[in-house]
Amino acid sequence: MKKTAKLLALVLALVLVVSAFTGCGGTTVSSSTAPASGASGSGTSGPDISEEVTLTMYLIGDRPVDNDKVFEKINERLKEEINATIDVKYMSWSEYEQKYPLIFASGEDWDMIFTADWCFYNAQASKQGFWEITPEALETYAPMTAESMYPEAWEQAKVDGKVYMLPMNYQELTAYVWMARGDLMDKYGIESLDTFEGAEQYMQAIVDNEPSMIPLDVGSDYDRQFVFDLLWNVKSYARDDGNYAVLPPVNLITCVQENDPEANVMSTLDADIFMDTLNTVKDWRDRGFWSRNAVVNTQNNTESFQAGKSALAVMNINTAKSLYATLQAEHPEWDVRVFDAMNGAPATIQSYLANGMSIFSKSKNPERALMALDYLRNDEICHNLFCYGIEGVHWEAVGDHGLKSLPDSSNYAYDSNCNWGVRNDQFWRTVEGGIPNSEELTENWKETARSGRYITFVFDDSEVKNEVAAISEIYNSDYKLLQLGFTDDPAGDVEKLKAKLDAAGVDVLQEAFHTQAQAFLESHPE
């Protein structure tokens, strides 16, 4: 044993020596870049662009065939305006989750990156991965953005009071729709799925008459959120004394009554509509509307629908648009129909953070990067090139807000080149054609659409990381079961889950939520 101890000491000593060596390297690198970022805000007499720079921009996805052609044109413009060019690097869909955090750590030289609330924005911002965009910097280097930015978007992008992202300048309504098989609806005499009763009748008809089908084959983790979230929202907005807002991030299962001036947060389990929602999903599950093994199914319900295995699918309207076109071509005999699933609950305006662009904290030219982003967002030429490709080659304009894809668009497809972070309402164009009742649907939602009281609320989890981890774990296991109605004893299982949440430190988490929500209400009076 003594010998082993000695050996161990030797090994540890070696490790220490070695780490000291790498440690030195680490600190020199970081200290040398510190002044660069410090000097950023104090640029006074207009930006100096005398030196030509090449900026490296990371995007997510696969390089479109015509990427270089498009960026050649963008670079022409940028060279002229701000004496900079952009070199695009792609990080493929298959690896961005692993690689994204690593390029921040690697010491590689790059400048800008796509980010989003679903794409590590908070995590990287709180680890000082991004360059802070101060209001002054915005005024100086990105005047066009400063002018056009939605104030809510700017608020939303704040992490601990600081902004690290230029969120997209684009308002998008999100609402759930049902996609159903017209042929089956006619066969069983179902008129419409606009109400839950209609949807239930339809699903029941499938259970009773189509043994080879699953009515609503929910699978992936997103599907289960859709179903539960949809029912929850409908019930929440039907309440007399104000609806609940589920505070982001959803995996912390915390909500608050929107009109509560005290911002008394609670667990969603404690909301009075929870049991009601749970009973509905349980009822649906018990009636066989989805698979007994839905929790292990990894197929999206849209994929299942497309394969003809299920008769109904729930999705948000944007997914429906592209799927509709595909299905019309593949299975015209299905007579696919799309219905509003919102049942009177208002559509919500999607978070601006759903897409955005950020600057790397160790970028050598953060100011110029900001200027470049300013042009990509607000300069119609750059914006259109990035989002739709080259006019006359990849697309042609139809009216002021429409666009037709040309055959070459397969080499640079409309809105699918990780350009989402620079989307701008001012120049936005939609593709002609699609769901026949799309206009009608959007009209309905536009009337009721609202952005919730807490839409710009951002939770700072830095003090409660352990609780966040423990509760995420519960969200990803037990809560998942309830969301799909997998319980034989709803009341009992909810009690058990509450006990688990207590053990995981939910009161500490709620305390933090409460303080932050109160502060939020104070600083954001209606």
Place this chain on the structure above:
Amino acid sequence: MASKTQIGKKPIGRDRVIFDVISVVVLTVLSACCLLPFLLVLSGSFSDQTSILTHGYQLIPETFSLDAYKTLFKIPEDLLRAYGVTIFVTVTGTFLGLFFTSMAAYVLASSTFRYRYQVSFFFYFTSIFGGGLVPWYIFNTKYLHFHNSLIALIMPILINVTYLLILKSYMAGIPEALYESARLDGAGDFTIYLRVAMPLCKAGLATVGLFIALNYWNDWYDAMLFLDEGRSDLYPLQYYLNNILTKSQAIAAAAARSGLPMSEVPSEPMKLAMTVVATGPIILLYPFLQKYFVKGVTIGAVKG
């Protein structure tokens, strides 16, 4: 050589017959269990997405379709190049890895080496404690400049401590007397290692070599970490295949999360076709190694 002929001459006893029957039965059943899933993979890779989603995996495909292979072979030059990279990396890595590992194993197995326990510990320790992905990545990119280089595909899995210790145990089984006689003939350590230990440990070397080769063949993680999207000329096979497969799944997930436009839906048969394409050549390596797995022949041969 003597032993081989002796066994051949021996009359077949009852125990041998019973044994053979048991062997054949057990091994046949086991092989069937292993073969069946592979046949399902093979047949599935020739079906289309819809039929897998509706009917599950079947031994005889409902519909016959080459779509999955068409996607994989869309750009045949790329696939061939990926094969090339993988073969190069596997051959180089296996050769170097086996050479370094066996040398070290020889020293550690030698009972005359005073510090064998300490050095074994030095190696073994790394298989338990590690610094984690981030520090490792930083060191490799910042200081070793692994970015976009083939070394990044070879170096990280060059030495596997588990294999080193297993090989050491095989080598320890070689009677010390054989080394002694060589030493008396005036041979140095390296010569003994090369001329005595290596030939005596063929089965062990074949095993460890096979394992190292399999690791190189299957490795896509290092490629993912160290190769840029622009350097597809360095992509090894598994990474190339993996990319095609997971790309569409990731897009679908992101689309569901954020309402991004969704492109073509992934295909289930692709997963399976990928398995077939990736397994093909390496499975052929195995029968080649089989000649080293003949009982009792090695030591007996040297002694005789």
Place this chain on the structure above:
Amino acid sequence: MKRSKHPFLQDLKENRIKWLMLLPAAIVVILMCYIPMGGIVLAFKEYNYHDGIFGSPWVGFKNFEYFFQSGKAWSVTRNTILYNLAFLCVNTVLQITCAILLSELAGKWFKRITQSVMFFPYFISWVVVGAFIYNMFNFEFGAVNTFLRSLGLEPVDIYSNEAVWPFILIGVSAFKNVGYGTVMYLASIMNIDGQLYEAADLDGANMWQKIRHITLPGIRPTVVILFLLAIGTIMKGDFQMFWQVTGNNPMVLEVTDVIDTYVTRSLLQLQEFGMTSAAGLYQSTFSFLLVLLANKLVKKVEPDYALF
């Protein structure tokens, strides 16, 4: 330390060829393992990019708390160890049996084919294995239930049945590793001195006696070393296997959750390197203590078989 310094230097000089032969492997290990090992400190830090690994602020044991907070630490640790022990036992017995059967068999072609076929599962990724399992056991269309229904029997819901999952996992592990492990033991059998068998033949020993008295003792060093190596990874669950085969099924988590899957679920949304490191360090330290103990026991009984 002082006393041993001299003999060490002397040995370095006397046995320089041996030391040189160790050098290439040692360099690789130092570069790939020892230097990055300094990163273990991350477990006690709140990492940020600006200050880097060594400059980031210390947080003490805070990164470990989440692991113990929800009271699951014990159950996942227990599951991890029990599964690894079960895999070790079942796989070892199966692999040794196959190795012995193969080594004694005479038929060349039969041997070749079975041996190669047994390697197939190794190439099927866990994702695909998971998909197979789902196709077999899913309630509505799974092969098992389709079969039961055709016999007029009640379908079974495997995915909500805790009792069967340990067996499925053990079975799947055996299936995946049988070819791989068999080769290892086969090589060990090949190492046994052929003269021992000849002598036994002359003594008129039968097959069973030869296996019992020559083959099994002959592969003992390999068994022991593989056992010791397995103890070193006893706290690590094969993440892909547990995640894919069970489909991360919350209904049976109680019996299928291992440390790696639990940590992944906890940190799915939280990209905290320190917390990942902390879990890793917990696993390493625990395994290390077990290995020290096991190695000491082995050294007492059979010094030649010890790892270090």
